[in-house]
Amino acid sequence: MAIMVASMQFHGTKAQTRHIVGDALGWTIPPGGAVAYTTWASLQTFTVGDILVFNFTNGQHDVAEVSADAYGPCTANNPISLSTTTPTSLTLTTAGSHYYICTFTSHCQIGQKLTINVSAAATTAPPSTTPTPPASPPTTMPTPPSATPTPPASPPTTMPTPPSATPTMPASPPKSTLATPTAAPCPPTAPTSSPSSGPSSPPTVVNTDGITTPPPSGGAPSLSAMVPVSFLIIGLAFL
Structure with a gap:
């Protein structure tokens, strides 16, 4: 660890550059005017951390850093x-333009002034003491099977033919043949008996078919023969 710190300090010290302003001329009133310091600055490279060294005679000169607005008119107020x-x-601590003048009367106006441009310091990363782990081989993830099963093919669906909405009318039943009522035979006319002193002849019975039926022998008709005739008369009356 001590070796690493010393190495970093060595690199930091080596990165700093000391610039003697004006070199052999020093910091004074230049004989050729301000162009002398302008030419000198153009031959230098200024970086944050570098050091400017001003050599001058005490009591005859001084050095003041001023703003850009004060540099042009050589104003020494509020340096x-x-x-x-x-x-x-x-020590140059910030990047950008820096302005320097001498505040003695008329020294700045006759050329004792300097402007420089400072660049940001380049950072050098110290060597890493941690070994870099080997790159792991790429891992190929297997493709998981699909969780959704493939549905079986649906069998063809045969749609049943719907029954006809119109019902089939049943066959008409055969017309029944109405029996034509047969006129009931006219009842036989009861024989009219006229009172007679003697035996009367039996009446002749005429059937409905027009056939004359002789009365039974032996006198008056029997009661059994008169009963059907009575029913026949009653039936004709209802008709």
């Missing part, structure tokens, strides 16, 4: 930072 002691070392 971001101000150092009057040489050498001044300033």
